[in-house]
Amino acid sequence: MSAERIFPADPVSLRDIRTFVRDQALRATFGTESAEELTLAVSEAASNSIRHTQTTSVRLEARLEGECLVVEVEDEGTFDSRMPIPELEGPGGRGILLMTAFADEVAILEGTPQDPGTTVRLVKCKASGAE
Amino acid sequence: MSDEPAESILEIEPVEGGLRVRGQVDLSNVEAFLEAVTDKAAGAAELVLDLGGCTYMGSEGIGVLIEALKSLEGGRLVLRSPSGIIMKVLDLAGLSKLPNVEISR
DSSP, X not given: OEEEEEEESSTTHHHHHHHHHHHHHHHTTOOHHXXXXXXXXXXXXXXXXXXXXXXXXXXXXXXXXXXEEEEEEEOXXXXXXXXXXXXXXXXXXXXXXXXXXXXXXEEEEOOOSSSOOOEEEEEEETTOTTO | OOSOTTTTTEEEEEETTEEEEEEEESTTTHHHHXXXXXXXXXXXXXEEEEEEEEEEEOHHHHHHHHHHXXXXXXXXXXXXXXXXXXXXXHHHTTGGGOTTEEEEO
């Protein structure tokens, strides 16, 4: 099972992104709690792309690998790997913490100015201890 | 309500001592949420946020709650009826451990 969809890089897309992920998780017979956790992790990744990069679209791909749902969030931006300065930039930086808490596996494949396009790969497994 | 349906998913209305928050808090409406919350929190001894109808809140929403605490200047933030996943987010953010935050399930 796999599904792919491209969303405009606009904050109003986030609700549709969450609906897409939740539907995929429920279709893959994940429990509500696991589905909500994966949805939140993906929403945080997409929110980061929309907020912090110049990307015009966010591409989501979800595929079932055994008992695990793998969701990739891909943008056309470059990943800013410097340390955030909350005192200057306001609240933020909690998104990655939530991703690592709610997904079983988080990988960030960074885009660079030479090769733009950052992919965040989030994996949630049915037998997850978080359930 | 706003003419923009995608944004009307967040409804904030005044209740006794605070606000009732319904819908989803995310990047699309966090500014409005921040404004409503900090307005109510400024100078108040206590701010109640009824989250019973709030179906989504991630890092942006947590940022607003932290700003609310700053505006309360030592006053109490009462969070009512957060859903299971929002409770987990509050725990992860450390908000549930703060002495001036009260959470009632």
